[in-house]
Amino acid sequence: MTELVTLTIDGHEVTVPAGTTVLNAAASIGITIPVVCYHPHLTANGLCRVCSVDVGRRLQAAACVTLVAPGMVVNTQTKDVRLARRTILEMLASAVDLSEAPHLQDLLLEYDADPERFAGFEQRHTPVYDDNPFYIRDYNKCINCWRCVQVCAEDAQYTFALNFDGRGFHTTIGTFMGDGMPDTTCVFCGQCVGVCPTNALKPKRQAMLEEGYDPDDIFRQTRRGGKKKRALVGE
């Protein structure tokens, strides 16, 4: 029999098994806490802090990694919590291209955030990496949520091709020694593409379609020149 814990979230009493996160405890009574880096099927790290909630301490707690405790009093929508979320979203919007992150766009609206608040501050500028036939990496759109690193490691593929690179504001996702993907341990499973929340990682077919290539062109682009194979079937 699992030990049960009773706590209060936004004035509602809730009883959940010990070891539950505040995020899931809130979800169990229909209270949605916004998340960005969190993914329900991956290890949570509390990186983005958008899920911050008030637990009566001086510092807010990231709901995705904070476990429930007996008698805990959680407030998910205080003025300070909303301000913190809004500021985080505004800072993300100032540094990163969020144009293809509909979920983040929704949150910006919901929290009345001004994407221009920090305009003119330093922005992220990296090349777009187009080094393999399957996906492109545009870290100008990356918010360092760490999902791709985790699925490449122990959350799915155990391939360990991706990790953090650089420090501070210049932290980005990279490969060992900055190698192109074909020179790493990458097996192109695309689990990373499947969990990317901002389209920083994008299937190449999709990217080319967006650039205006038609499907036949997209096909031709992937064929290696001069390969004398399957000449018989008229390709």
Add this chain to the structure above:
Amino acid sequence: MIIPDRTVRTTCPYCGVGCQMNLKVKDDYIYAVEAPFDAAPNHGMLCVKGRYGTDYVKHPGRVRTPLIRANRAEGRSAKPVWREATWDEALDLVADELVRIRTTYGGDAIASYASAKATNEDNYVFQKLIRALLATNNVDHCARLCHAGSVTGLQLSIGSSAMSNSIAEMENLDAFIVTGSNTTETHPVISNFLKRAVRKNGARLIVIDPRRIEMTDFATLWLRQNPGSDVAVFQAMAHTIVKEELYDPDFIAHRTEGFNEYLESLEPFTPEWAESVSGVPADSIREAARIYAGAERAAIYWGMGISQSTHGTDNTLSLVNLALMCGHVGKAGTGLNPLRGQNNVQGCSDSGGLPNVFTAYQRVDDDAIRGRFESVWGAALNPVPGLTATEMIDGAHSGAVRGMFVLGENPMMSEPNLEHARHALEKLEFLVCQDIFINETGEMADVILPAVSFAEKDGTFTNTDRRVQRCRAAVPPVGQSRADWDILSDLGRRIEARLGATLSAGFNYTHPEQIWEEMRAVTPDFWGIDYARLEREGGVHWPCPSFDHPGTPFLFAEEFPRGRGKFWEVQYGTNSELPDAEYPFNLSTGRVLYHWSGSTMTGRSRLEDIYPEAVCEMHPDDAAELGLVTGDWVNVSSRRGTITLRVLVTGRSPRRTVFVPFHFAEAAANLLTLDRIDARAKIPDYKNTAVRIEKTTRPAGYDEGYDEHLFDRGAIKDPVQIH
């Protein structure tokens, strides 16, 4: 950003894992593939083939209209000249020819390949057409070439050949053996669950494989046996388990038979003897036996390395013996798991695509069962089991087989000893291929019937753990192509008209669901599965005898299909072609991550770009002796043929063994392999061929356009170095 017109949930068309995926479609073009996180068996994971390898669906080389060969007189090996035809013309020609051969030579002069890539419904209609209208049981498919050794061994010992566990149970393993399976490349998503069992749950993994595959990085113990000495290692493990009394006496007493006889036969198989033939240290064999027998829940996973051998049945039997004596079968997380290599190879067998059985392994030579099918199909059925795939080629060679119907298969890539297969097919009076591309077999056909790909049709696939799942149409068919079941039903009606027969169950299908309904009506094991249930639950593991039955994730909880599990004596020995002075290397064939089977699909997709050519993997010491470095061209020759390809020097291969993937037509590994087969399973010996290797120069005109080094070509690299 693109907003998809629609997102269609379907099942992956590649290996047997049966991953669920969402096809994102814009203007009838699949521009991205995603995996749903809330769906078994893959829970959000895919591999490179599923996620990026589906662009073949819109390949410009797809067959768009029925084609009839115009230069029949020049022989089948001549470059074909095709004439576009109407469906009426093509189907009438096929019906005329099949009926002519049936009436002239008898139905048994027609042989047919069902397809492990087509749906259950397609295969059911196909075998019904062959059995009911052409009066022969000559229907088989590529399972013969991959898991016949496993199927025969499992049928002999426990009476059922399916994988006994579900993929979900991999979370609960305490210990497991992976042998003869390069799981990370052939079943990538399953390998992720196995890696997770090791890394997250502390399960102990024993890898028994001559090649340094990636799974060895996760193994507690890696036994690197000499190629072909598998039986010695397994038997010596059994020997240790008996000597150290690690077996499960209760299970042996209540669930098995023949243990005492088996014990006597086991006496000579000491670990020391095994070390002398397999090269595996005796203490490692003992350690492996202790880990396997001592674990609470232990399972065995194997692939082609076990079954594709002249002693494939023996390999399987010795694995089954291990599981039976330890009681590691019939509980969650324990069992015997041949990993199936194709999206619907399980389903094709289940749907009756085998020469000796109807659906769900109901025997054709059983009068009661045959009577039931006769009454449903309204036709007299042939009681004699038909030819196996390997025998069909020999039959064509000898003249016993005059006509052949190939549904979505490519025997001219997959059969061993391809020259022999070519000569055999040349002798056929009529060859019809139904496929999405003109593959190497299609090149020899008289008629090509254009079928649709997985993304253009509805139906069901059954994955490796017996889970029946839906395949759904996402885009309209290209050109005039039609679904396989639709073509076959049309053809069936035309043949019926020519034979003057009218079947009670007919060929008047308008949707695959009607076919499934007929199929479950004649198959008690499928009775509890219908389309509505699949829609609700995503997938159901058969056997499932009623709607309130939950399906069967693991088999044999109470009883084996043959009653008690039987221990079979296994002798050590081999009929394989062994290396000698003239042909000093052993050739092993297999798959790589980026390609699949004859590469009819992967070779026409983006995957071709990252792994564009065949390479011959060779141990560094062997390469040094021959003066070869990575990228050098070699001729690999056996007594049957020669192929020319580049060398990849890697510690992955053991000494004196080279590995060549069988995917590439321009260096077809099966030109070299020997058509010697396992006596019981009729499976060819793809893993052992004696070859000679000689340095050569680049063939003229072969690869203009490449100037970069082999290592700089996408994913072709030394896997040992990078891992």
